[in-house]
Every structure is written in C-alpha cells, then in structure tokens.
Amino acid sequence: MGTTAAMLSAIPGMGRPIAPERALETVDVALKKQMADVALNAARAKGATYTDVRIGRYLNQFVITREDKVQNIVNTESYGLGVRVVAQGGWGFAATDKLDKDSIAKAAELAVAIAKENSRLLTEPVQLAPQKGYGEVSWKAPIEKNAFEVPIKEKVDLLLGVNAEAMKGGADYINSFLFMVNEQKYFASSDGSYIDQDVHRIWPTFFITKIDAATGKFETRNALSAPMGMGYEYLYARPQDKIQGVTTLYKGRYDMLEDAKAGAKQAGEKIKAKSVEPGKYDLILDPSHLWLTIHESTGHPTELDRVLGYEANFAGTSFLTLDKWESKKFNYGSKLVNIVADKTQVGSLGAVGYDDEGVKCGQWDVIKDGTLVSYQAIRDQAHILGLPASQGCCYADNWSSVQFQRMANISLQPGKEKKSIDDLIKGVQKGIYIIGDGSFSIDQQRYNFQFGGQLYYEIKDGKIVGALKDVAYQSNTQEFWNSCVGIADQSDYRLGGSFFDGKGQPQQVSAVSHGSSTTRFNGVNVINTSRKIG
Amino acid sequence: MPLLTQDEAQALLKKVLSYSKADECEINLTGTSTGNIRYARNSVSTSGGISTHTLVVSSAYGKKLGVATINEFDDASLEKVVRRAEELAQLAPENPEFVSFLGPQKYADPVMYVPATAAITPKQRADAVAQSLQVAKDSKMVAAGFMEDTTTMNAMMNSKGLFAYNTSTGVNFSITMRTEDGKGSGYATRGYNDFTKLDTKKASQIAADKGLKSATARAIEPGKYTVILEPAAAAVLLENIFFGLDARQADEGRSFLSQPGGKTRLGEKLVDERVNMYSDPLNPELPTSTWAGDGRPQEKVSWIEKGVIKNFTYSRYWAEKKGVKAIPAPDGVIMEGGTKSLEELIKGTKKGILVTRLWYIRPVDPQTLLLTGLTRDGTFYIENGEIKFPIKNFRFNESPVIMLNNLEELGKVERTVSVESNVNYLIPPMKIRDFTFSSLSDAV
Numbered sequence: 001m002g003t004t005a006a007m008l009s010a011i012p013g014m015g016r017p018i019a020p021e022r023a024l025e026t027v028d029v030a031l032k033k034q035m036a037d038v039a040l041n042a043a044r045a046k047g048a049t050y051t052d053v054r055i056g057r058y059l060n061q062f063v064i065t066r067e068d069k070v071q072n073i074v075n076t077e078s079y080g081l082g083v084r085v086v087a088q089g090g091w092g093f094a095a096t097d098k099l100d101k102d103s104i105a106k107a108a109e110l111a112v113a114i115a116k117e118n119s120r121l122l123t124e125p126v127q128l129a130p131q132k133g134y135g136e137v138s139w140k141a142p143i144e145k146n147a148f149e150v151p152i153k154e155k156v157d158l159l160l161g162v163n164a165e166a167m168k169g170g171a172d173y174i175n176s177f178l179f180m181v182n183e184q185k186y187f188a189s190s191d192g193s194y195i196d197q198d199v200h201r202i203w204p205t206f207f208i209t210k211i212d213a214a215t216g217k218f219e220t221r222n223a224l225s226a227p228m229g230m231g232y233e234y235l236y237a238r239p240q241d242k243i244q245g246v247t248t249l250y251k252g253r254y255d256m257l258e259d260a261k262a263g264a265k266q267a268g269e270k271i272k273a274k275s276v277e278p279g280k281y282d283l284i285l286d287p288s289h290l291w292l293t294i295h296e297s298t299g300h301p302t303e304l305d306r307v308l309g310y311e312a313n314f315a316g317t318s319f320l321t322l323d324k325w326e327s328k329k330f331n332y333g334s335k336l337v338n339i340v341a342d343k344t345q346v347g348s349l350g351a352v353g354y355d356d357e358g359v360k361c362g363q364w365d366v367i368k369d370g371t372l373v374s375y376q377a378i379r380d381q382a383h384i385l386g387l388p389a390s391q392g393c394c395y396a397d398n399w400s401s402v403q404f405q406r407m408a409n410i411s412l413q414p415g416k417e418k419k420s421i422d423d424l425i426k427g428v429q430k431g432i433y434i435i436g437d438g439s440f441s442i443d444q445q446r447y448n449f450q451f452g453g454q455l456y457y458e459i460k461d462g463k464i465v466g467a468l469k470d471v472a473y474q475s476n477t478q479e480f481w482n483s484c485v486g487i488a489d490q491s492d493y494r495l496g497g498s499f500f501d502g503k504g505q506p507q508q509v510s511a512v513s514h515g516s517s518t519t520r521f522n523g524v525n526v527i528n529t530s531r532k533i534g
Numbered sequence: 535m536p537l538l539t540q541d542e543a544q545a546l547l548k549k550v551l552s553y554s555k556a557d558e559c560e561i562n563l564t565g566t567s568t569g570n571i572r573y574a575r576n577s578v579s580t581s582g583g584i585s586t587h588t589l590v591v592s593s594a595y596g597k598k599l600g601v602a603t604i605n606e607f608d609d610a611s612l613e614k615v616v617r618r619a620e621e622l623a624q625l626a627p628e629n630p631e632f633v634s635f636l637g638p639q640k641y642a643d644p645v646m647y648v649p650a651t652a653a654i655t656p657k658q659r660a661d662a663v664a665q666s667l668q669v670a671k672d673s674k675m676v677a678a679g680f681m682e683d684t685t686t687m688n689a690m691m692n693s694k695g696l697f698a699y700n701t702s703t704g705v706n707f708s709i710t711m712r713t714e715d716g717k718g719s720g721y722a723t724r725g726y727n728d729f730t731k732l733d734t735k736k737a738s739q740i741a742a743d744k745g746l747k748s749a750t751a752r753a754i755e756p757g758k759y760t761v762i763l764e765p766a767a768a769a770v771l772l773e774n775i776f777f778g779l780d781a782r783q784a785d786e787g788r789s790f791l792s793q794p795g796g797k798t799r800l801g802e803k804l805v806d807e808r809v810n811m812y813s814d815p816l817n818p819e820l821p822t823s824t825w826a827g828d829g830r831p832q833e834k835v836s837w838i839e840k841g842v843i844k845n846f847t848y849s850r851y852w853a854e855k856k857g858v859k860a861i862p863a864p865d866g867v868i869m870e871g872g873t874k875s876l877e878e879l880i881k882g883t884k885k886g887i888l889v890t891r892l893w894y895i896r897p898v899d900p901q902t903l904l905l906t907g908l909t910r911d912g913t914f915y916i917e918n919g920e921i922k923f924p925i926k927n928f929r930f931n932e933s934p935v936i937m938l939n940n941l942e943e944l945g946k947v948e949r950t951v952s953v954e955s956n957v958n959y960l961i962p963p964m965k966i967r968d969f970t971f972s973s974l975s976d977a978v
Contacts, residue, residue, distance in 0.1 A: 070627050076603075093582050097605060114581055117656055118571075121578040121664060156627065173786060211787045216794030218787060218901060310574040312678035312719075313710040314953075316893075316910075319976070321716070402580050441896045441929070443908045448929050448975035450906050452898060472898060472906075474929065474973050505572050505680040505708075527972060531902040533790060533935045534804060 026184060027057055027079075029196050033136070036188030038101050039083045042108035044190065048085035048115070050128060051108070052189040052357060055081045055099075056399035059182040061148060065159040066175045067167060073152060080399040083108045087115035089125025095400040129382035129390045131359060133192020139353025140198040142346060143231030147180040147202050150232045158204075158235065162260040166208050169264030172218075176206035176260075179227070179499060181511075185356070193358040201349055201511055202234050203227035203499045204256050210267035219270035219469065221263040222454055224288050224436050225254045227499040227511060229349045243492070245421060246457055246464060247435060249286065251494050252347065266455060266467075273467035276456070278528045282431035283473060283521045284424050289453045290412070291496025291514035292437040297477040298339055299410040299514065301446035302366050303393075304375040304384070310405075314505050316444025319477070320372055322384075330372040333481025338413040339367035341376055343392055348409045348513035349497045356403040359392040366410065370481075378405045397508040404504060411495075411515035415487035421518045424486050431459035432471060432526065437496070439472060439529075450474045452529070470530040480521060488517035537565040537652075537687040538587075540699045546607070547691035553616040556593035556623060560635045560692035562827065564588050567652075567685045571659050574678040576670050578663065583656070593619040597632040600624070631851040636829040637694040645821040646702035651729040652685040654705075659683070662734045666709055669738035675745055677738065679709040683729060690829060698825045704958070705729045706951050709738050710911060711745040712978075718751075718924075719978050720744025721891045721911035723766050725951040725958040727821060744890060744912035748924040753974055754915065756928055760886035760942065761969040762879050762916070765950035765961040767889045767909075771934040772961065773952055774895070774903055776811075776867045779837060781846035781856070790903040790935060791843065799843050805938035807841040813864030819949055820960045822865035830862045837867065841938075871947040871962025879945045879965055881919040886965070888914040888921060892930070895954055903933045908975055927978075928971035940967045 036053040043051040062074040080097035081104060092115025096107040159176045166174040183199040205223040212218070224247070228234050234254055241253035247262050248255070285293065300306060301318040309317055324330035343361030345351055354360055357379050365373050379390040396403035425433060436454025443449070456468040475483075497513035538546065543563055550561050569583040590603045593616065600623030604615040662681060670677035683705040691697045708723040721744065722737040763771075784791040784798040791799045814834040815822045824832050828850065836844045845861055853860030880888060890912030898904040909927045916922065945963035952959065 069630065071629070071631075073626065074601075090578070091580060093580060095582075095584060097586070114583075114656070117660060118578040118581050121573070121660065121667060123575070123577045152625075173788065209786075209788050214794065216787060216792060218792075220788075220900075308575065309676060309678060309712070310579060312574055312676070312712060313680055313708055313721075316977070317712075317716070400584055402582060404580070439896050439898045439906065441894045441906045441908070443927060443929070443975040443977035444893055444910055445977035447977050448908065448927075448973060450898075450929060450931075450972075470899075476976070506570060506682060525973075527931070529898045529904060529931070531899065531904050531933055531936065533902045533933060534799065534802070 032186040038104045039108040042105035043085045046112040048087045050086040055186040057184040061180045063155045063178040082399045083111045085111045087112045088119035090115045090119040093402040129379045136194045138196040141200045144233040145231040147232040166260040166264040171208045171264040172211045173209040179203040189358045195354045208263045208267045212271045221267040226496045273469040276468045276471045280523045281526045282428045284433040286435040287494040287516045289434045290516045294514040296442045299407045304377040304381045305405040319445045332372045333370045334484045337370045341408040349511035350409040355392040355394045357394040359390045361392040406510040407512045409513045414490040414493045414517040426462040428459045433457040470528045473524045483521045486520035492517040543689035553613045558594040560592045562590040563689045565687040570682040591619040593623045597628045598626045633850045635692045641824045644700040644824045648703045648728040651703035665735040666738040673742040675711040681707045696829045709741045711741040718745045718749030719911045723951045751924040751926045753926045756971045758968040760967045765948045767892045769952045770954045779847045781848045782852045803841045805841045806941040810870040811838040812836045820866045826862035868960040871944040874945045876963045883916045886916040927975040929973045931972045932970045
C-alpha cells in the first residue's frame with residue numbers, strides 16, 4: 001500500500017521528539033537481558049507455554065523543506081517493551097513504556113490474561129514451528145556512515161541546495177525530504193534466544209511541480225531515489241553508481257542534486273509532452289518503476305497470511321491459493337520470471353540477521369522459472385506448508401505493536417544472457433519506456449492492477465522518439481508476468497522499495513526492497529488518464 | 535494513569551508553563567486509551583490495549599521554534615521537556631512562516647464523550663466479537679473483522695492565555711464475511727461515539743447476506759454505468775475533495791481547485807446544485823472537536839453550498855498573508871441527503887449497479903482529482919428496481935468532481951467510516967450516472 005501520498009500521516013509510533021545527539025546513545029545489552037528475563041519469567045509463572053519479548057528503541061529523524069524554507073526538523077524516539085505469549089493455545093500481547101521490573105511483569109501477566117480470555121474464541125490452538133535458541137547473539141547493518149551522526153546543518157544544506165537547483169532549473173515548487181530511521185531491537189524468547197540488532201534505513205526524496213501559466217496545467221516529477229537499508233553514504237554518489245540514458249539512473253548510491261536539476265527540466269517537458277494514444281504497447285520498465293509492480297503483484301499475493309484469510313477484512317486475500325502451490329505447476333509467469341525472497345540482501349530495507357520472532361533470516365525461491373514454488377511464512381504458519389522451520393518473515397513496526405507476517409525483500413532475478421537497456425529498447429516496434437513510480441492500485445486478491453510512473457518515453461521502431469504524458473497501464477497479474485519477454489542482465493540490477501508499506505488492523509508500516517533489472521513486457525493495455533473538470 | 539479531568543489538566547499545564555523562559559510557549563496534552571480485537575478464519579487472531587499520555591511543548595524565540603515531547607509526568611521531567619524545547623528552538627533556523635500563538639478563544643462545549651464507551655471492558659469486546667462469530671457459524675461463512683474503541687482527552691494552554699480541553703470516545707467496527715468456497719464476500723462497517731449503538735450482530739448479518747448473495751457473480755462489460763454508491767463506497771471518493779480544500783495548494787496553482795493565472799474556483803459552481811457539504815462540531819450524529827490542535831475554534835462551516843465552493847481551509851500563516859479568516863480543516867464532514875432509503879433508491883433504478891465498498895483508492899491526476907480503485911465485497915446488477923444478480927468486480931477511473939456533476943439522486947444520510955482513512959462521515963447513498971468502470975477484476 002501507501003508510499004508518498006500518505007507518507008507523513010502514515011508514520012507510525014512517532015514517539016517523543018529528542019535532541020539530535022541523544023540518538024547516538026544506546027541501551028546496554030546486559031540491562032535489556034535483565035528486563036527480558038523479568039518478562040519471560042513472569043509470563044511462564046502465569047502459565048504461558050511460549051513467550052517472546054521485544055525491547056525496542058526506535059529513532060526517526062525527518063528533515064522537511066520547501067523551496068528556500070526548512071518546514072520542520074523532527075527527531076523522535078520511542079522506547080519500550082512488548083511481550084507476546086501463547087497461553088491456553090492462543091496469542092496474547094501487551095506492551096509498556098514503563099521499564100521497571102513491576103511494570104514489565106504486569107505487562108507479561110496482562111498478555112497471558114488476554115490470551116486466556118480470547119482462547120474461548122479459538123477454533124484451533126497456535127502451532128509454532130520449532131526454533132532453536134541462539135543464545136546471546138547480535139547483528140548490525142553494514143553501514144558506512146550513521147546518518148544520525150551527520151550534523152543537521154549538513155542535511156539542511158543538502159536539501160536547500162537541491163531545492164535551489166530545481167528552482168533555478170524552472171520548477172515552480174519543490175518539497176524535499178530526508179527520512180532516517182534507526183531500529184535498535186532486542187529480542188528474547190523462551191526458546192533461549194537473546195538477539196541484539198541495529199537496523200538503519202534512509203530515504204531522500206523530493207516532489208517538483210511545474211505550472212504552465214497560460215493554461216494552468218501542472219505536472220509533477222518525483223525523485224528517482226530509492227529508500228535503502230543504508231547509512232548516509234547513500235547520498236555520496238560516485239561515477240560508477242550512475243547509469244546514463246534518457247535520464248541518469250542510480251544504482252546503490254544517489255546524486256540528489258543532479259536528479260533535482262534533471263527533474264525540474266523534465267517537469268517542464270512533461271507539460272509539452274504528447275498525450276498518449278490508448279492501446280496495446282510493449283513496455284520497457286525501469287527498476288525505479290518495476291519495484292512497485294513487483295511489490296503489489298508478487299510480494300503481497302505470496303504472503304501466506306493473506307492466502308489463508310487473515311487479512312480478508314482489510315488488505316484482502318490472494319489469488320495464489322494453496323491448491324495452486326500444491327499443484328507444483330501453477331504458471332505465474334513466463335519461463336524468464338524467477339522471483340526470490342531474501343531477508344539478507346545487503347543495502348535492502350528488509351535486511352536483518354533475525355526476524356521479530358527470533359528466526360535467522362535467509363533467502364528462498366518464490367517463483368521458479370515462472371512457476372509458484374513457495375510463499376512467505378512465519379512460525380505459526382510453517383506447518384501449513386510442511387516446512388520444518390519458519391521463513392523468517394515476522395515484523396512489528398514498534399515495541400507497542402504485535403508482530404505478524406510482513407513481506408520479505410521480493411526481487412525479480414536479472415536475465416542470464418548479456419543484455420542492456422538499449423538492447424531491450426532496440427527490439428521494440430511500438431512501446432513505452434517507463435521510469436519512476438507513480439499512481440498505483442490493485443484489487444484485494446491481486447489480479448487487476450493499474451500503474452503510472454514519473455517519466456514516459458515513446459518507442460517507435462527500436463528508438464525513443466519523444467516524451468509522453470497521461471500514461472497508465474492496466475493488466476492482470478498472471479497475464480502480465482506471462483508477457484515478460486526480456487530482462488536486462490545483472491549489471492543493470494537495482495533496488496527500489498517502499499519505506500511505509502501499510503498492512504494490518506490497527507495498521508502497521510514496514511520497509512521492504514524489490515530488486516530487478518530493466519524488463520520488457522509485451523502487449524500491455526495502456527490507458528489515457530487526462531480528463532476535464534469545470 | 536486514568537485520563538485527566540479538566541481541573542487536573544489545567545493544573546498540570548499551568549505547572550509546565552511556569553517553567554518556560556522562551557518568548558512564547560504552547561503545550562498540548564493528549565491522553566488516549568484504546569482497545570482492539572482482530573479476528574479472521576472465525577477465530578480471534580490478535581487483541582490488545584494501550585493507554586498513553588503525551589505532552590508536547592512548543593517554545594519560540596522570535597520566529598525560531600522548538601518542539602519537544604515527553605510521556606513522563608514528574609516535576610523534573612516536565613521541567614526537562616520545556617528546557618529541551620527551548621534548546622531546540624535556539625538551534626533551529628528561523629522559519630519565516632512562523633505565526634505567533636493564539637490568545638484566549640471561546641469554544642462551544644463539545645459533545646463527543648459517551649461514558650459507556652469509555653467504560654468498555656475486555657469482556658464486552660469479546661462478547662461483541664462472539665456475536666459476530668455466531669452469525670458466521672449460523673450462516674456457514676468465514677468471518678474476518680476488527681473492532682477498536684478509543685477514549686481521548688485533549689488539552690492545551692499557551693503563554694498568551696489560551697486554554698482548551700475536551701474528551702471524546704469512539705468505536706469503529708468492520709466485518710467481512712466470505713463463503714467457505716471463497717466465491718462470495720460481503721462487508722459492513724460502523725462507527726459511533728457511543729459503543730451501545732454498535733450492533734455487531736446486525737452488521738455481521740448484513741455482511742453475511744451480501745457475501746452469500748454475491749457468490750455466483752457474472753461478468754458484464756466495463757463501461758459507463760449508473761451506480762448506487764452505498765455511503766461507505768461514496769466516502770472514500772468524496773474525502774479526496776474534503777482533504778483537497780487547502781487554500782494554499784489552490785492559490786499556488788497545483789490543485790483541482792486552481793484556475794489559470796493564480797485564480798481559484800472559490801465561489802464557483804463545481805458540482806450539481808443539490809450538493810451541500812458542511813462541517814458542524816455539534817452535530818449530534820457526528821460530533822467532533824470544537825477546537826483545532828493549534829487552538830482555533832472549530833465552528834459550523836459550509837464547504838459546498840448548492841454546488842458552489844464556499845470556503846477553503848487555511849493555515850494561520852496563509853490566512854494572514856491573504857488577509858482572510860483562518861478556517862481550520864474540519865474533523866468530520868456532513869453531506870446533506872434526501873429522504874429515500876437505499877432500498878427505495880434501488881427500487882427507482884431501471885438499470886444500474888449497486889456498490890457496497892470501494893477499495894485501494896489512489897490519485898491518478900491531481901489536476902482533475904481523477905482517482906482509480908475497485909469495487910469489492912458485494913457488487914450487484916440492478917434492473918427494473920430489483921437486484922437481479924451479483925456481478926464481478928470492476929476497476930474504476932473516475933473523479934469525484936465529475937461524479938458529483940452526474941448526480942441523479944441522494945438518499946438518506948448515514949454515519950459511515952472510510953476504509954482508507956478511518957475518518958467518520960455523515961454521507962447519503964447516492965445514485966450517479968455515467969460512472970466509469972475501465973476493466974474487470976477476478977477478485978472476490
């Protein structure tokens with residue numbers, strides 16, 4: 001679900017603002033172990049058959065500007081403890097931000113009481129996949145520069161510089177943002193794990209608006225950055241991180257200033273661009289666009305909780321029902337389509353050492369040579385797939401939120417033959433090359449979708465002939481992935497992702513990456529989105 | 535701790551204010567107690583409850599603002615949070631758009647708080663869900679639902695002498711009933727300030743009935759159809775108008791309410807003349823706060839009258855710049871309706887489509903407010919005043935502005951909940967001609 005539009009309102013568990021320098025403090029691991037043991041013991045004493053405890057310190061820093069003004073600098077910290085238990089066969093959860101022994105024990109006891117109260121409304125008891133305890137272990141994201149160590153002034157100067165560049169280039173308005181997240185997470189369970197983790201994420205982005213004074217028509221161009229599981233080094237782009245073409249594309253590092261300059265120019269070009277003629281086109285989709293199509297049409301329908309009906313009232317279920325997986329021959333896409341779930345990919349938003357129920361993370365095939373071969377599961381679902389262990393997809397967005405199944409990084413594997421973006425374009429007679437993510441919508445079982453982008457280029461007889469506007473494509477997931485006829489090679493592979501992916505009731509967000517190389521899809525239905533009011 | 539009374543809140547805020555050394559200081563205090571139960575596959579899946587109090591201190595030196603928050607309430611912590619806000623203000627760049635805090639205001643007494651909701655127990659929650667699960671069992675359906683109740687206390691005080699306080703309660707409930715073979719799905723949602731008005735059994739029966747009746751859906755061609763949108767379906771489209779009433783966006787030329795040359799559509803007829811939309815904090819069916827978070831009074835405001843845009847929402851900065859009254863964004867919007875029930879609207883329809891719920895609404899073009907999304911959980915074909923058969927779901931591409939120009943008829947207003955924003959509205963079911971469905975979906 002949501003990315004940019006609901007971005008600010010979607011930020012969860014914002015916690016309390018803090019002074020920037022306080023973000024560099026950490027909580028002693030020995031103290032966290034003591035607190036966790038209080039909860040584990042209290043829950044066991046009240047009859048819990050399984051308990052896990054998460055102690056989280058969630059730090060956010062957001063720098064928000066427009067044109068020549070800093071609108072807000074937000075530093076927040078949220079620190080507390082959540083305890084989840086199985087008692088009388090059912091789940092119970094409680095959380096506290098009072099971290100004295102008494103309050104922690106009370107939270108654990110409340111979790112057990114809730115589990116027992118709700119056990120009368122169960123049809124079957126919770127069945128957890130076995131999980132060995134790892135003892136005391138830790139994991140740290142391999143970042144080069146902690147974004148929270150970078151002075152606020154450097155960040156403000158960067159954004160105001162970006163804004164100035166866009167305004168100089170003819171933008172009428174620009175809003176720019178730097179989002180930085182650090183999750184300091186501690187997990188302990190009655191299985192004997194005590195896991196300390198340090199997770200970092202960053203997302204620089206902007207929205208440029210250009211207005212045609214004569215007609216009042218306006219166009220926007222959003223940043224081509226990706227949110228990443230990286231430190232501030234993401235903003236230090238080197239020549240080898242850039243792919244030159246109709247616009248510069250970024251691989252692993254991002255040049256925000258350069259992108260803003262190009263963005264201002266392209267917003268102006270969009271106003272003058274040709275309005276698309278609706279019809280069937282071959283689409284060449286850039287990874288900065290395709291990530292969102294992968295997210296919605298592959299990531300969500302392969303979430304096992306959706307398949308089973310746990311999200312039926314809100315996000316929906318899935319067309320990838322268990323019988324399709326059991327058949328071992330459900331044709332999800334063409335033979336070229338290989339989709340891998342990977343919770344360990346360096347630089348990705350979803351990379352962690354262990355998930356939020358203490359399962360060591362790894363990677364696995366979801367779609368193999370076009371066929372559905374697996375889902376994304378957690379401990380209380382693994383038995384449904386006959387798996388000996390969880391796939392490690394459990395996540396909670398805060399200590400006060402109960403963990404549940406969330407999407408792993410789900411990525412389209414690059415083509416095995418040497419193939420560039422130009423090679424893909426060369427083969428297209430009538431097509432559109434789409435860069436950047438735009439409007440997105442998909443049904444509750446993930447069949448029918450519609451996507452827009454940021455930049456659209458018309459391809460005729462193997463050549464880009466000009467810019468287009470008012471473009472959106474509609475398709476059906478299975479038809480779409482079966483129309484995949486070409487994927488660029490590993491050298492073009494890039495990550496995109498969602499910083500604020502929403503799911504659950506009450507809604508929680510998570511961050512997840514989706515990698516791909518530029519990919520060709522044949523004969524996709526393109527609609528024209530221009531209308532007139534008043 | 536229990537939510538603070540007005541006297542307790544006032545005393546606490548006075549104490550916090552006494553620590554301030556800044557040019558200006560404003561404090562917002564919020565206390566929230568929520569409980570929820572979530573269920574799926576005819577079993578409770580998760581359930582929880584949390585109570586929190588948060589104090590936000592805004593300190594200003596000239597046009598430099600610092601904001602700090604705390605959730606501890608001993609004297610040392612309270613003084614510390616004020617000092618921190620002042621330190622942040624000294625470090626902050628000057629914000630030319632900072633507007634000095636408001637002086638004392640007069641507010642109407644709010645009517646949002648219902649003691650029965652505030653007193654809800656875990657057993658009452660479980661019992662309400664048990665009734666819904668019983669409907670599923672009796673009708674051999676698979677239930678997935680969510681109920682969340684909230685009790686809130688808000689208070690604010692500043693160095694200009696402003697003080698405001700209110701309490702509110704609310705409960706939102708939604709239920710999806712699917713047939714065991716997954717071929718039918720029905721939905722209902724309810725929102726109230728008063729928990730005793732919530733009938734989970736009745737809502738679940740409606741969802742189950744729709745789920746059963748939608749099980750043999752036929753495909754009909756996409757295209758332009760007359761539709762009857764139930765209030766829950768209309769709300770998710772119309773709220774894009776409500777959220778888009780910001781004057782600055784319109785003045786800057788980047789809104790559906792902008793006109794060429796820096797002009798706007800304020801005062802112009804935008805939609806059918808039978809469309810009237812307003813907000814009223816004291817409406818007994820949809821009571822909302824009588825003051826906004828920055829202390830501005832919330833009053834009855836007409837947004838669209840006889841199809842004409844009557845007012846925009848303003849930040850205090852933008853209103854000052856434009857020399858107009860700074861009307862805050864409303865907390866709930868009311869659209870006037872007619873006298874007919876949903877059944878009567880169906881009865882008067884020769885050919886059309888009944889839409890229970892719309893889903894995954896996303897903007898496609900902000901210039902025309904073009905939205906896309908899909909029907910879901912109960913879509914039926916109407917012929918000669920009767921529901922004839924269930925139909926497969928559609929994707930639509932439609933602007934609520936165009937839609938309200940194609941208005942045929944309005945039914946009787948109901949309170950409903952937006953599945954997208956969780957905001958409650960009073961909205962009638964409405965009959966719209968030429969609603970644009972662009973493709974079919976196989977989703978159930």
